[in-house]
Amino acid sequence: MPIPASPRRRARFMPLLAALIGALVLAGCSATAPPKRVPAPALTIEPANAATINPRTPITVRVADGTLTDVTVTNTEKGNAVRGELSPDGKTWRSTEPLGYAAHDDVLAHARGADGKPAEQRSAVGTVDPAEKFEANLIPSPDAVGDDGIGVGQPIVFQFTKPVQDKAAIERTLEVHSDPVQPGAWHWIDDENVHYRPKEFWKPGTTIHARANVYGADLGGGVLGGSDTAHTYRVHDAMIARADGKSNQMQIFRNGALINTMPISMGKKSSPTHAGTHVVSEKRESMIMDSCTYGVCDKSDPDYYRMRERWSVRVSNSGEFVHENPASVGSQGSSNVSHGCINLNGENARWFFRNFGYGDVVEVTNSGGPELPVWDRYGDWSMDWQQWQQGSALK
Secondary structure, three states: OOOOOOHHHHHHHHHHHHHHHHHHHHHHHOOOOOOOOOOOOEEEEEOOOOOOEOOOOOOEEEEEOOEEEEEEEEEOOOOOEOOEEEOOOOOEEEEOOOOOOOOEEEEEEEEEOOOOOEEEEEEEEEEOOOOEEEOEEEEOOHHHHHHHOEOOOOOEEEEEOOOOOOHHHHHOOEEEEEEOOOOEEEEEOOOOEEEEEEOOOOOOOOEEEEEEOOOOOEEEOOEEEOOOEEEEEEEOOOEEEEEEOOOOEEEEEEOOEEEEEEEOEOEOOOOOOOEEEEEOOEEEEEEEEEHHHHOOOOOOOOOOOEEEEEEEEEOOOOOOEEEEOHHHOOOOOOOOOEOOOEEEOHHHHHHHHHHOOOOOEEEEEOOOOOEOOOOOOOHHHHOOHHHHHOOOOOO
């Protein structure tokens, strides 16, 4: 028969048992935990496998749980790569140039996860093939202006090759920045012509950056913008002529200083010269002037004419020029006998032709004629500033 343990012996045994159990528990707690799973990088390409996107829509590649290592977008027809830019954190890549029309581009993106494992994603993008394209032609033509610059009265004009219905949308694509800065505004003359002018004449020496970002712009009916248009103009000295039908004299000012005075003959009572601010828009050393261009084609009509004139400087679309006219020399300085033009003798006409260019100003007073209409080439200055601003589609 076993001898039972004494109480003292059981007391010594219990701490040993507790220590053993504690050691086992601690051993279980210190067991190695399973490794934490590192998520694989997830790549997304937008737009994904699209067939007819607008060419201005950027291609965007993003990665979650990783870093982009390279993105290649290749035009499959031409074999050239589309330029793009990677964000500083390496999470996003976005194309930085417009895609071509009717183009097909392959997209290949690579990324690397936190554990160094690579990932790859492919996609394909196709762009729309427009039914028609429109252009935004810049006036005055940069080629015509050349290195001479423009005058202080020159509006910046975009002439569209298709009518514009959503003028607000197109106006948002237009930019004019001047240095020094001057307040200015757009004014829609009609559905195809929008003009930009400052509140007051441009300051001499101003640099003007004009741009129409219309590539891909939608006019509706499948008509999209064919290309962007941009140019930088320089404003030359302020050349302003003041022609007075009462005194029959024209004073010429350069930067506010009087530099010449000429006898003139303006339009007679039946064909008065428009009053108001005119802007030079064309120059020809020799040209045929024909009244038939504005509807007077009957040779028996006293207002009919067809003749070759020299040193012709156009100041409106309704046939008004500053030019030489030997036939009216006897009336120059005393009476108005022309069909609406400002007539000069040969020497003065040649001087005017050589010193006035695109955007220079001819201000007509006391002519007996109506105000030059805003739509008559550059009748922009016939409106006060408040009226002009109302012609913006974004007012």
